[in-house]
Amino acid sequence: MSSSSSSSGSVEAPEHEAQLTERRLRRLCSHLTPTAPPPRGADRLEMLACARAARLEVDTARLSEYMRGKHRGIQEKVYEYFNSRPDLQTPLEISKDEHRELCMRQLLGLVREAGIRPFQYVLEDPEKYLAIVEAAGSVDISLGIKMGVQYSLWGGSVINLGTKRHRDKYFDKIDSLEYPGCFAMTELHHGSNVQGLQTTATFDPITDQFVIDTPNDGAIKWWIGNAAVHGKFATVFAKLLLPTHDARGLADMGVHAFIVLIRDMETHETLPGIEIHDCGHKVGLNGVDNGALRFRSVRIPRENLLNRFGDVSRDGKYTSSLPTINKRFAATLGELVGGRVVLAYTSVGILKIAVAIATRYSLLRQQFGPPKKPEVSILDYQSQQHKLMPMLASSYAFHFATLYLVEKYSEMKKSHDDQLVGDVHSLSAGLKAYVTSYTAKSISICREACGGHGYAAVNRFGSLRNDHDIFQTFEGDNTVLLQQVAGDLLKQYKEKFQGGTLTVTWNYLRESMNTYLSQPNPVTARWESEEHLRDPKFQLDAFRYRTSRLLQSVAVRLQKHTKTLGSFGAWNRCLNHLLTLAESHIESVILAKFIEAVQRCPDASVRAVLKLACDLYALDRIWNDIGTYRNVDYVAPNKAKAIHKLADYLSFQVRNVAGELVDAFDLPDHVIRAPIAMKSEAYSQYTQYVGF
Numbered sequence: 001m002s003s004s005s006s007s008s009g010s011v012e013a014p015e016h017e018a019q020l021t022e023r024r025l026r027r028l029c030s031h032l033t034p035t036a037p038p039p040r041g042a043d044r045l046e047m048l049a050c051a052r053a054a055r056l057e058v059d060t061a062r063l064s065e066y067m068r069g070k071h072r073g074i075q076e077k078v079y080e081y082f083n084s085r086p087d088l089q090t091p092l093e094i095s096k097d098e099h100r101e102l103c104m105r106q107l108l109g110l111v112r113e114a115g116i117r118p119f120q121y122v123l124e125d126p127e128k129y130l131a132i133v134e135a136a137g138s139v140d141i142s143l144g145i146k147m148g149v150q151y152s153l154w155g156g157s158v159i160n161l162g163t164k165r166h167r168d169k170y171f172d173k174i175d176s177l178e179y180p181g182c183f184a185m186t187e188l189h190h191g192s193n194v195q196g197l198q199t200t201a202t203f204d205p206i207t208d209q210f211v212i213d214t215p216n217d218g219a220i221k222w223w224i225g226n227a228a229v230h231g232k233f234a235t236v237f238a239k240l241l242l243p244t245h246d247a248r249g250l251a252d253m254g255v256h257a258f259i260v261l262i263r264d265m266e267t268h269e270t271l272p273g274i275e276i277h278d279c280g281h282k283v284g285l286n287g288v289d290n291g292a293l294r295f296r297s298v299r300i301p302r303e304n305l306l307n308r309f310g311d312v313s314r315d316g317k318y319t320s321s322l323p324t325i326n327k328r329f330a331a332t333l334g335e336l337v338g339g340r341v342v343l344a345y346t347s348v349g350i351l352k353i354a355v356a357i358a359t360r361y362s363l364l365r366q367q368f369g370p371p372k373k374p375e376v377s378i379l380d381y382q383s384q385q386h387k388l389m390p391m392l393a394s395s396y397a398f399h400f401a402t403l404y405l406v407e408k409y410s411e412m413k414k415s416h417d418d419q420l421v422g423d424v425h426s427l428s429a430g431l432k433a434y435v436t437s438y439t440a441k442s443i444s445i446c447r448e449a450c451g452g453h454g455y456a457a458v459n460r461f462g463s464l465r466n467d468h469d470i471f472q473t474f475e476g477d478n479t480v481l482l483q484q485v486a487g488d489l490l491k492q493y494k495e496k497f498q499g500g501t502l503t504v505t506w507n508y509l510r511e512s513m514n515t516y517l518s519q520p521n522p523v524t525a526r527w528e529s530e531e532h533l534r535d536p537k538f539q540l541d542a543f544r545y546r547t548s549r550l551l552q553s554v555a556v557r558l559q560k561h562t563k564t565l566g567s568f569g570a571w572n573r574c575l576n577h578l579l580t581l582a583e584s585h586i587e588s589v590i591l592a593k594f595i596e597a598v599q600r601c602p603d604a605s606v607r608a609v610l611k612l613a614c615d616l617y618a619l620d621r622i623w624n625d626i627g628t629y630r631n632v633d634y635v636a637p638n639k640a641k642a643i644h645k646l647a648d649y650l651s652f653q654v655r656n657v658a659g660e661l662v663d664a665f666d667l668p669d670h671v672i673r674a675p676i677a678m679k680s681e682a683y684s685q686y687t688q689y690v691g692f
């Protein structure tokens with residue numbers, strides 16, 4: 001359907017129909033003729049001339065240098081490998097089965113041919129591992145996930161939940177892909193509620209084996225990555241049952257993880273007692289072979305229990321350094337946070353690609369303009385800036401926040417410090433939930449911002465959206481994860497009032513809870529100067545005030561409702577409030593990390609452009625939630641108006657450097673791939689693609 005008939009009438013002066021048609025044809029021809037795009041900055045709306053501040057000069061190379069993590073080198077190696085192997089690039093049209101095979105070949109090529117061995121870094125250098133997964137995900141998200149299944153989930157469970165004997169036996173062969181494996185936790189009837197899963201592992205003291213069983217259809221392992229085609233092993237999560245000498249017969253020791261060989265090492269045939277089916281074609285990620293598994297009295301040696309947190313001796317005695325089922329369960333799941341870190345980090349990479357495509361295209365694309373003047377770039381429209389510029393600023397914000405998460409995660413893996421474990425657990429849950437939800441929404445906005453050309457599969461939004469969508473659900477459903485964050489905040493809150501200490505991520509609550517207890521200052525509530533609104537102290541105080549207020553009020557509500565509804569009912573009564581609290585907290589952490597990144601940047605011009613993006617991030621978020629701030633008189637009406645005006649103006653300023661900001665992501669054309677986002681000759685690459 002053409003969109004021009006109604007919109008053009010309101011923008012152009014009435015003309016004779018023939019003239020109009022001719023003019024449209026000329027425009028169309030000019031789009032389809034392979035010419036270089038106009039230089040950045042040309043043909044902008046005249047409003048630029050009356051801009052209040054000069055355009056910032058951006059040294060893209062220096063900005064890029066500052067943004068780069070320590071491991072850019074290995075990412076370039078991944079990009080180069082796939083660039084040199086066109087046969088390993090995923091075509092737009094590919095069947096599920098071909099995609100699965102290609103994805104396996106991509107992984108094998110990377111590991112065996114390019115010599116990139118991700119598993120070694122899972123242990124030695126998690127930051128490097130994450131850089132590899134992110135780069136692989138940029139090539140094909142299915143590849144990033146397939147890699148994650150092999151090394152974070154299957155491999156990660158062996159090295160994190162097992163002990164030396166498991167590492168010695170499995171490490172090298174997981175690393176080299178001789179042992180492709182799965183992580184079989186989810187069941188048909190139980191996804192988020194892992195403690196409710198029903199698969200059993202019963203110890204048989206006579207044969208010194210565990211017997212794995214699927215007791216009913218609801219306990220069939222479902223959605224298991226690598227299971228439908230390639231996996232040889234699975235880490236199976238099951239309730240450990242031990243025979244007792246009393247009337248109980250069997251004692252349930254809680255959920256434990258077991259290594260189960262599911263296919264013959266030589267023939268690849270499914271082993272007796274195991275039934276595997278394909279979960280079928282999915283909305284996205286069809287390069288990953290998800291399967292369903294049923295076990296019928298499958299016997300495995302006792303040594304296959306991953307026994308770091310609980311063990312069974314030859315005579316059937318259970319030992320653990322952790323006293324309760326709940327503590328063991330928490331420790332087991334705690335070791336698996338790596339998967340969330342991977343998703344948060346990779347999601348930012350996907351957001352950058354989507355934003356880069358939409359921004360570059362919006363700079364190139366010209367529609368309408370002032371009477372008798374050349375058409376203008378669509379990024380000059382305030383509405384387009386409003387859609388894309390806060391998103392561009394957010395990709396920078398998330399970049400620094402997830403880098404921080406990765407650093408903390410690496411530290412945690414080395415130190416095993418208890419406080420850090422708690423922090424990383426909550427931070428990874430919160431950032432994974434917040435960032436993946438944001439990216440999922442943003443990809444659709446980017447598609448729409450690119451009009452009809454955003455709908456062409458070659459321009460990538462379709463596959464990015466479909467492949468990324470499930471990031472919101474796996475490795476912990478986002479709504480469930482945010483509740484964990486809220487739960488942690490409440491725990492910290494309670495401890496604070498009992499005189500306890502706050503862990504690093506929540507330190508800010510100490511101060512801001514005190515501030516909260518005093519009413520908002522009616523004088524500062526009216527301050528509206530640009531200097532004040534761009535002061536990081538004002539911004540951070542505003543974010544933290546909101547979090548503290550939400551925390552205090554939900555704590556009071558929970559206490560009240562618990563008396564009548566019990567704790568489960570009270571939690572449910574306050575659920576939306578709790579989710580808002582968790583998001584608010586995560587936004588506070590993201591802003592704090594962005595401000596720190598701006599402040600420690602040694603280069604003044606790079607710092608200035610980052611500060612611009614950071615201010616936009618902060619003010620856009622405050623404006624989005626202005627009702628909350630107004631309701632409690634934290635900002636007076638004049639200040640609310642000033643925040644809105646300044647956020648629009650900053651969007652406009654970011655627009656002036658938008659090209660440079662996306663260039664600084666340093667994503668080569670062969671990684672971005674969308675013809676409409678090529679740095680040069682985008683239209684001609686696009687026309688060539690369809691055959692002109």
Ligand SMILES: Cc1cc2nc3c(=O)[nH]c(=O)nc-3n(C[C@H](O)[C@H](O)[C@H](O)COP(=O)(O)OP(=O)(O)OC[C@H]3O[C@@H](n4cnc5c(N)ncnc54)[C@H](O)[C@@H]3O)c2cc1C
Pocket residue numbers: 149153183184185186189190191192193222223224225226282285290470473474475476477478479480
């Ligand atoms: C492509 C794909 C790959 C996967 N790979 C694997 C894998 O390799 N291994 C593996 O073990 N699993 C895998 N999974 C499973 C995945 O981890 C689960 O889908 C996920 O944990 C969510 O569980 P569920 O689908 O049962 O959703 P549910 O838990 O049933 O959730 C459904 C809805 O209910 C809501 N909900 C649930 N509980 C609550 C609550 N307490 N409060 C409020 N709302 C709630 C959720 O927000 C969600 O919207 C995969 C799934 C997919 C789709």
